[in-house]
Amino acid sequence: MPAIPARKLGNWKMAYADFLTALMAFFLLMWLVSGVSPQDRSVIAGKFKLRPEAAAVLPANPVPAEAQDLYSLLTLADALRAAGESVVLTAEPDGVRLDLVDTSGRPLFESASGALTLDGQALLAATAATLSPLPNRLSIEGHTDAFTLTQAGYSNWELSSDRANEARRLLETGGVAPERIRSVSGLSDTQPLDPGQPHLAQNRRISLKVHLRAQP
Template sequence: MARKRDGKIVVKKIIEGGHGGHHGGAWKVAYADFVTAMMAFFLRLWLLGTTNKAKLEGLADYFTDPSSASRLQPAGEGGILQGSSLLEPTFIQQPPSSPFDMSPTPPRGEQVESELADRVAEAFGPVGDEVAENMRSDWASDADNAARGFDKVERQIEAALGASEDLAALKNQVQVTRTKDGLRIELLDRESVAMFASGSDQLSPEARRLLEVVLAAVAQGTNRLSIRGHTDSRPFASGSRSDNWRLSADRANATRLALVEMELPPGRVAEVIGKADTEPRLPDQPQDPSNRRISILLMTQPAG
């Protein structure tokens, strides 16, 4: 409103012309939709390329038959909005209950893996074909690499034990066993030589020599280690502040500390467990010295 002149009120109106054509905002909305769609598409490609087998299996099952959500509900739960989960137990990686069952998904045979890859290809169309082919290639490569790696570790341990007379004398105290979860290396007590001082977690010189041999064999890989301590069935004296559970756990941890001091990366140790006398090597001879042992599992799972 302008100021008064001669007692009159002067009102000044300014009408600006509108902007149209390429100066409008409609194209911005269309462009934003296009960028969002492209981001979603590349995010999908990235997720397919980085998702593990368990999650791909769950996705393939769900998108192949999404109407069967009831099969994904935990027992005793209601509908999807009543607290149930859309994820199958195999879709969620659960912590392992045993150091000898460390793979994030149950072991699969070649036929099961092939069926999983086929279902991924069917569920995701052309993109799924490439992902499925990569899955098959990765599984075959992983299996071959793990087998070759374990063979190399076995050969190195055997060669090291035969390289000198003092180590050759300890050869019967090392047992290497291939399992479905990895390579288990056990250091056993014998009547003549023990891995630890009686009733303690103090490593003997012989045990340290054998740990050096084991570390030299596994140092080049990335596989994680699970360390278990075992005792025989002889009980501690009445009134003792310790027992076989504590002793086995202390010995397993002493083994871990010794390996780390020998420059094993701490991150490669997955777990340290004391088993007392619950898993004897010779069940019919519960007090045999070889039941007292340290078990080091070189797992197929690499360190993260």
């Protein structure tokens, strides 16, 4: 008569232990999240939200090699790398976009004002030092969040324009030749970084387009 193999009676204990571990991790995560403010939760959610352009398998407009080289050059710039989350670089078909963004820990602008904070001035100076040796032309855009201003006769349109012009002045002071400035515009809150969250601090920003050299 063949021997009957012994049953392994302890397997369920391992599965049960794994379940309890996962459950404890879940409750720990919920406890940590409960202590975060709604504003910070919005910022965290924005970090994990997949943007439409990132979700595409193939870009509709391929980025040319010159834009990729320019993107790599700016990515390696020590002054921009030291700014951390205050700088967002994006390679585009007609150049590289360099967003200088406001963050809760490092605001770039005075509240409801076109004036930059000391941190903002330092970031513009570092950006100017990085861009001044390049021959590429620049477009400067000022952006705001979607909060409405309380000052009569002064809207986000004026505010974004003031910020763009303040950035232009600081870039020129930092060594960027005035003839390289292609345009200066204020776009209010019409182009948030995350269209689903127009009130985020990151939407308050200066956006610099570094154009490809072949463009007028």
